[in-house]
Amino acid sequence: MPGKKLNPEELAEFDNQLRTMLAVLNGDIKNLESETFSENSRSNVSAEDVGSELSAVELSLDLLERDENTVREIMEALDRIPAGLFGVCSVCETQIKKTRLKYMPHARNCIECQRSAEENGDF
Numbered sequence: 052m053p054g055k056k057l058n059p060e061e062l063a064e065f066d067n068q069l070r071t072m073l074a075v076l077n078g079d080i081k082n083l084e085s086e087t088f089s090e091n092s093r094s095n096v097s098a099e100d101v102g103s104e105l106s107a108v109e110l111s112l113d114l115l116e117r118d119e120n121t122v123r124e125i126m127e128a129l130d131r132i133p134a135g136l137f138g139v140c141s142v143c144e145t146q147i148k149k150t151r152l153k154y155m156p157h158a159r160n161c162i163e164c165q166r167s168a169e170e171n172g173d174f
């Protein structure tokens with residue numbers, strides 16, 4: 052079952068998350084605290100929402116592989132946001148579930164296609 056289409060607020064969240072990941076990968080972590088989530092603190096997002104978003108980002112930062120391949124995938128994911136293709140599986144073209152994108156916003160395939168690619172050794 053495909054996930055729901057992302058709304059502009061969700062896309063902005065993922066954009067923010069991807070830029071945070073990119074900053075970490077580029078060793079730009081010193082600038083993070085002032086820039087990350089400053090938008091949220093100005094808006095009317097509840098503390099609870101910000102908290103859950105923060106933990107998702109922290110989790111994805113833990114999972115980051117620090118290599119050039121990941122940097123490229125994150126930059127490609129950022130390009131897909133204005134193109135309207137962010138979160139769309141590159142294989143079957145269904146909407147990737149939000150739960151997967153939270154942990155891996157640079158994912159290019161849905162979980163089903165990712166699994167079959169891994170089973171085929173085509174990963």
Ligand SMILES: [Zn+2]
Binds near residue numbers: 140142143144160
């Ligand atoms: Zn797919």
